Amino acid sequence: MCAFLIDLQQHLFLQYALLTGALASVACGVIGAFVLVKRITYIAGGIAHSVLGGMGLALFLQKNGHWEAVTPLHGAVAAAILSALIIGVVSLRAKQREDTVIGALWAVGMAVGVLFISRTPGYNTDLMSYLFGNILMVSTRELWFLVGLDVVVVAAGLAFYNQFVAVCFDGEFAALRGLKVDFFYLLLLCLTALTTVVLAMVVGLVMVIALLTLPTAIAEFFSKTLARMMVLSCVLCFGFTSAGLAVSYGPDLPVGATTILIAGAAYLTMIVVKRLALPGSIGP
Amino acid sequence: MVSHQLSFSMNLSAARSRRIRKPTLPERPVIEFEDVSFTFNRHPVLEAVNFSVKEREFVSIVGPNGSGKTTLLKLMLGLIHPQAGSVRVFGDRPEHARRRIGYMPQHAHLDPQFPVDVMSVVLMGRLGHSRSFGPYTRVDKEIARNALRQMDMWERRKSHFSALSGGQRQRVLIARALATRPELLLLDEPTAGLDLAVETELSELLHSLAEHLTIILVSHDFAFVSRYVNRVLCVKRTVVAHPTSEVVGETITRLYGSSLKMVRHDKTNSGASGPCAHS
Numbered sequence: 001m002c003a004f005l006i007d008l009q010q011h012l013f014l015q016y017a018l019l020t021g022a023l024a025s026v027a028c029g030v031i032g033a034f035v036l037v038k039r040i041t042y043i044a045g046g047i048a049h050s051v052l053g054g055m056g057l058a059l060f061l062q063k064n065g066h067w068e069a070v071t072p073l074h075g076a077v078a079a080a081i082l083s084a085l086i087i088g089v090v091s092l093r094a095k096q097r098e099d100t101v102i103g104a105l106w107a108v109g110m111a112v113g114v115l116f117i118s119r120t121p122g123y124n125t126d127l128m129s130y131l132f133g134n135i136l137m138v139s140t141r142e143l144w145f146l147v148g149l150d151v152v153v154v155a156a157g158l159a160f161y162n163q164f165v166a167v168c169f170d171g172e173f174a175a176l177r178g179l180k181v182d183f184f185y186l187l188l189l190c191l192t193a194l195t196t197v198v199l200a201m202v203v204g205l206v207m208v209i210a211l212l213t214l215p216t217a218i219a220e221f222f223s224k225t226l227a228r229m230m231v232l233s234c235v236l237c238f239g240f241t242s243a244g245l246a247v248s249y250g251p252d253l254p255v256g257a258t259t260i261l262i263a264g265a266a267y268l269t270m271i272v273v274k275r276l277a278l279p280g281s282i283g284p
Numbered sequence: 285m286v287s288h289q290l291s292f293s294m295n296l297s298a299a300r301s302r303r304i305r306k307p308t309l310p311e312r313p314v315i316e317f318e319d320v321s322f323t324f325n326r327h328p329v330l331e332a333v334n335f336s337v338k339e340r341e342f343v344s345i346v347g348p349n350g351s352g353k354t355t356l357l358k359l360m361l362g363l364i365h366p367q368a369g370s371v372r373v374f375g376d377r378p379e380h381a382r383r384r385i386g387y388m389p390q391h392a393h394l395d396p397q398f399p400v401d402v403m404s405v406v407l408m409g410r411l412g413h414s415r416s417f418g419p420y421t422r423v424d425k426e427i428a429r430n431a432l433r434q435m436d437m438w439e440r441r442k443s444h445f446s447a448l449s450g451g452q453r454q455r456v457l458i459a460r461a462l463a464t465r466p467e468l469l470l471l472d473e474p475t476a477g478l479d480l481a482v483e484t485e486l487s488e489l490l491h492s493l494a495e496h497l498t499i500i501l502v503s504h505d506f507a508f509v510s511r512y513v514n515r516v517l518c519v520k521r522t523v524v525a526h527p528t529s530e531v532v533g534e535t536i537t538r539l540y541g542s543s544l545k546m547v548r549h550d551k552t553n554s555g556a557s558g559p560c561a562h563s
Contacts, residue, residue: 037395037398037399159417159418160417161419162407162408162411162414162419162420163411163416163417165400165404165408166408166411168398169394169395169398169400169405169408170389170394170408172363172389173387173389173408173460174408174411175363176361176363176382176385176387177382177383177408177409177411177412177464178382178383178411178412179411179412220399223399224399224401224442224444225399225400225401225404226399226400228399229399
């Protein structure tokens with residue numbers, strides 16, 4: 001821990017990692033709260049995994065097709081938005097098929113990604129870092145891209161805060177007030193998609209779901225309003241990513257996995273304490 | 285209660301022979317149903333429904349479960365459309381008239397764990413009036429505040445919605461409907477799950493609102509209905525309109541079947557008597 005604090009002052013990659021965690025936390029706090037109350041965690045999971053398809057294709061084009069400008073991050077964003085729109089339209093048009101489509105996109109996206117990465121020359125360490133996170137390898141360019149995503153997500157999430165709350169709480173009433181409920185639902189899914197891309201930089205796309213839901217779930221217990229829940233889960237998320245970095249640094253553990261375990265442990269502790277303090281309450 | 289509004293406007297057989305009322309009153313129906321039929325999954329829910337509701341009437345829609353009460357409300361809101369006939373609200377298509385309607389749904393369909401405080405719920409009634417993004421305006425907050433005061437829920441404005449009792453939630457949802465500044469208030473089962481004391485309080489609140497608004501409420505509770513409303517629409521696939529005073533045992537038996545037990549209360553102070561159905 002001490003070594004981490006000393007090295008943090010010297011090494012740029014550690015500062016970048018900490019900053020990436022902070023950026024991810026802001027997006028996580030704002031969008032994670034909507035994901036939790038709208039109960040679309042499973043959709044977020046599907047989107048996060050299908051992102052690998054876009055990353056693989058972008059990597060393949062960059063290395064084989066010599067499209068130098070295309071980075072895996074671009075591919076991730078494109079794939080995330082695409083699968084968010086597909087799932088969103090299916091869920092609006094044919095609700096009963098929703099989980100099937102999510103499952104299909106989840107697996108097909110990953111399969112596409114694995115195939116393209118296997119056909120890409122060079123080291124295949126990329127695959128592992130996409131799946132499980134590469135927060136220590138974030139470049140300046142990627143950091144700026146994340147800042148851009150963050151600005152989009154947070155600005156949209158806050159500008160339409162009242163609309164999102166109304167649509168999540170009582171969609172029928174919101175529609176009667178003249179709100180374009182379907183539009184806001186699709187927009188929320190797209191913002192969720194962008195958030196999963198940002199979070200995937202920290203913990204990898206396999207573990208995105210945990211970072212999206214755990215801080216928010218803990219925050220929910222202490223929050224009366226969605227706004228408070230957002231601020232609190234933002235702080236918690238930053239706490240978890242920073243703690244993950246610090247704890248894993250000395251013994252050289254995988255950062256993503258360490259972060260998730262810390263978040264999981266915090267959530268578990270919260271449930272146990274809640275059960276002991278309020279024996280009457282049911283469930284987490 | 286205004287007595288000239290008590291007269292019933294239509295029944296099934298006399299669909300086209302609407303009576304002419306006193307010429308001094310503005311003849312302006314808020315709701316008009318003409319030969320409306322609605323079928324769901326090939327099951328007829330409503331058949332050849334004809335009725336109209338005038339301005340500042342306080343009307344109750346009663347009927348047993350599954351009789352099509354909520355369907356009537358949804359038709360008025362334009363959430364569903366009839367296979368035959370026409371529905372007009374303020375002389376317009378329901379979708380166009382929505383903005384003038386304050387709607388209170390049954391709170392049972394809302395997520396009880398949703399982290400939202402009372403004030404935020406009421407402010408949702410300002411959406412569509414307010415700007416299309418960003419925070420609510422000062423005017424919105426003022427209107428929401430008044431709606432909360434009107435429903436006597438101002439003290440609970442900071443409470444978690446899920447921490448409220450059933451009756452308090454109903455009142456918050458009515459306040460949300462009022463915050464839309466409606467000309468017509470549609471309430472779906474506002475008395476569901478309330479005890480008698482709370483119910484009486486709520487009925488009195490609605491009664492005072494009825495002086496300025498047209499109110500249509502769905503209820504399966506005759507006791508509530510008979511004392512306050514001008515007119516009762518009995519639904520069981522068709523709709524029959526009754527002035528409140530006419531709702532007697534025979535009507536109820538026809539509507540609910542003979543297994544129903546009738547209780548007749550003679551109310552103290554009011555001098556009036558109303559039927560009350562207990563199934």
